[in-house]
Amino acid sequence: MRFLHQRLSLFTEGNDTYIFVPDGADAQSLTVHRSSEPKTPIPHTAHRSSKPLYGIVGIISLSLSEYIIIITGRELLGRLLDHDIYRATNFDILPVNPNISSHSPPHPVEAHLLALVRSHLHDGNFLFSYDWDVTRRLQAQWETREKDGFNAFWETVGIGYLFESVGGLFTVFKADDRFFWNRHLQSKLIDLTGPEQDFSPYILPIMYGTFDLRPTLLHGRHMQLCLISRRSRFRAGARYLRRGIDQDGHVANFNETEQIVLLEGPTPGLPGASDINVVAKLSFVQIRGSVPVFWAEINTLRYKPDLQIMDLQETADAMRRHLQEQVQTYGSQALVNLVNQKGYEKPVKEAYERYVAELNLPNVRYEYFDFHNECRKMRWDRISVLIDRMKDDLEQHGYFQLGTNEENPIKMQTGVVRTNCMDNLDRTNVVQATIAKWTLNQQLRELGILSGTAGVDDYESFSKDFREMWADHADAIAGAYGGSGALKSDFTRTNKRTKKGVLEDGVKSTTRYIKNNFFDGARQDGFDLVTGAWVARRTPSASLFLITDARPLITRSMPLVALFSLFMITAGLTLPRSSDYSLFYYFLLWFTLLAVALAFIVIHGIDYVAWPRLNPPTETIYYTGPGFRSAHHGKGVKGSGAAEAMLKRMNWASNGRPRGVVEEVELETLKKRVD
Incomplete structure (x- = not known):
């Protein structure tokens, strides 16, 4: 794949131009003319900005001007397979209209829209890399490795769809930019890119999600544990304001979670050793998403919102579109539904099951688990009942594994577990972490690191890293969608439910109530504005x-x-x-x-x-x-x-x-x- 500029210098000449010049590279600069008269690429009178510039997020159009959003601060989160992964920490907004100031716009509507953009950038967790595609899982990158070499970096946001044939599985490639969060903001540079002018080195894909990488040691073998979550830009938003499915088959709070294990060679190396010393790469993917029917919860200031299910004619088509896309993307689907079978949540469960039964799609299996009833009185060990039911699916789906010969993978993941509860947060987090631990045990046993009866819980230091990764991951997803950290995260962190955790959950629930009723409207506007769900006149x-x-x-x-x-x-x-x-x-x-x-x-x-x-x-x-x-x-x-x-x-x-x-x-x- 073609390179990206990793650091830029910004030159300005009065109110005439912005000139972005790559540092240390003899490459084409990017010039944005703020006035109608073009200037030379770098006039001798141009002023160089003292701020570091680590990438261009894109261009957004508001009511008075277009604005260029740039990254002026970054934090190195880790080095995965010899690739640096960063989190954007600071941004700047540059008005294209020379008569507009982004800090004191002349109209209150423009000030309001700019405040929404800034709030979204400040509150989000935006990740990027200059030479590794953070938006795609390892298996998808391996499937398109030959095709990617001829494309610009942003064009590699494609994926291998699996289709069954008489002779087995074959792969078809289709563009997939669900996790290219700034796709709308970059659309103008993408549309302007052509044979005469190539802006590809300036088009930096950014992902909204989480990244955690931890070197660890087990039985004398160095390895790295990595957990990545990717949030879809489609039907994105806040908890009570984005529920269910839309006409295009996109569901709310859709997240892909990838657990990666990188096993180093028998000779011990330094933590985070180079890719050369990695002898096995293993990837396991799960997904979550809202119940794929048309439903909502209407806030009324009461603690329990009004539950609304809309029985529309297009529900079946929308659900079919959604599930078929998941099958084409990931393979077979095991749908795990954790919604209560009694009381307030019962109608959502019944609507889901009715349409799943009506569609009766191939490669889609439904599994219901009454989480609250099975695990009542803090009997969290009862989640093992669900794992026993899912064992055949997990073994059939498998996971992705590459050895030293990367031309021929040892294993391919041919299906995923799709988990949901009402919010796809708390119960879903607990179940996904349990499934991930079961799979990790299987992987380590097959690698010969664990014996047939041992598990990661038998090794406290290793288990602690695993639990903390999943708990931090749960808190981040819950904060992005629900407004507070995840409930029940004490179980994920400690393997047991505690009274202290119950009290903390009360505080988190109160925080969610306040934010969901009085603050999420503006937050939802920020999502819609940045992702392009609403365009300013x-x-x-x-x-x-x-x-x-x-x-x-x-x-x-x-x-x-x-x-x-x-x-x-x-x-x-x-x-x-x-x-x-x-x-x-x-x-x-x-x-x-x-x-x-x-x-x-x-x-x-x-x-x-x-x-x-x-x-x-x-x-x-x-x-x-x-x-x-x-x-x-x-x-x-x-x-x-x-x-x-x-x-x-x-x-x-x-x-x-x-x-x-x-x-x-x-x-x-x-x-x-x-x-």
Whole structure:
């Protein structure tokens, strides 16, 4: 594959141009003209920025200008197979329009959109490498190794799809950019790349996920344990705002998790030794994703949201599209469903099972495990019941293994376990870690490092590294989707459930409640803006709904009435008690106002949830078609409130211009600016 520039220098000449020059390389520079008149590549009057520049994330178009997002800080996470893996730690946003400042934009809409972009970049965990494709698992890279040598780095984001034939398995290649997180931001440079000008060395694929690499020792053999999770950019978002499936077959919170074992030769080497000393590479992949039907949970300020299942005609086609894509990508599917079979979650389980049975797809097997019932009273050892049921699938799917002869793999992974619960976080994390440990035991036994009855839990130091990797991985995925660390992570870290862990889970659940109800709307807007699910119109006046509150005055005033009443009640407790009679009416007045305000807020709870404004879920909240709804809380006395009108107005304003038109106009503009 062709190289990427690892470090750039940024030159600016007043408000005319940005010139990105690769350090230490005799290569074509990238010039972005901020004014209409082109300049020479590096004018003698150009000023060199003192900030380090480690890559270009891409170009995003907002309401007043395009902006170039660059990486100005990075952290080395580890060296995998002689390739450095970095996490982006700092970013800078450069306006292309010379009359715009990214720090003090002239319009509040532009300031709001820039704040969403900055928040998304600051909160995310973005990983990249200059010479190794972090977006693809080892087996996929091996399958396309010959084809990749002729492509630019960003073009190697392809994958081998497995198909069965009479003679066995054969491979077909198809582009797969699910984990190329900044694909939308890089689309303009990709579209401008051609025979006359090649911007490929500047197109840096970035992944949203986790990476952990730990050198370890077991029975005198040095090895490296690595855990990588990759988050799909499709249907990305926050916990209660992205659930289920979309029309294209993409599901919410889809993550691919790869566990890698690199075994070094018998002669001990230094921790993290070079690739030359690695005699075996093993990779095991699992996936997780939301239940692939049309469903949602509607926040109403209550602890339990309203559960909504939409029984649409296209559900079967969407689920078929999703599962067939997984079969084509990974091979056979073992669907492990951990949703409760009673109570609140039961309708989701029933809808999932109904459509799986209706489709009856080949190479897809469904397995239900009642996690909470089986593991009640902290009987976490009962997860072994699920492993016993899955043993045949795990043995049939196998794992990927390369020896010293990389032309012929020793093993290929021909299927995956797809695990889900309601959030695909806590229960899913526990089960995936248990499956990964079972597979690791099998791998180490087949390598001759463990005996037939031994397991990684018999070696505390090795087991501790394994448990901490999976616990940190669980916390990162849960934080990205749910807003807090994973629940039940004490079991992953210690192999047992503790009372302290239960208390910590209470704190995490409270944190999730607050974030999910009052902060996730803006976070969802950041996802939609950066991934291209929403594209800004080039007139800020068309997006004033982003910064205005369309709710009626009475709705907006009730929280203030409640707070002021609470203040007056508190103040009344400090007043001198000269007359109990007068204080009685004083407290009666303010307690009554407080009760009325709180009752109004509860009855109209949907109006007080921080909904996303770019793509508001209006149709889902007010869905009236066939399906199931657990309740209709928070909609007001008559079942509708201010939120409905507000969300409908925002939905009309945000979708008033086709996305393709926006991109076509902006591409023509950018062609005039970029050399």
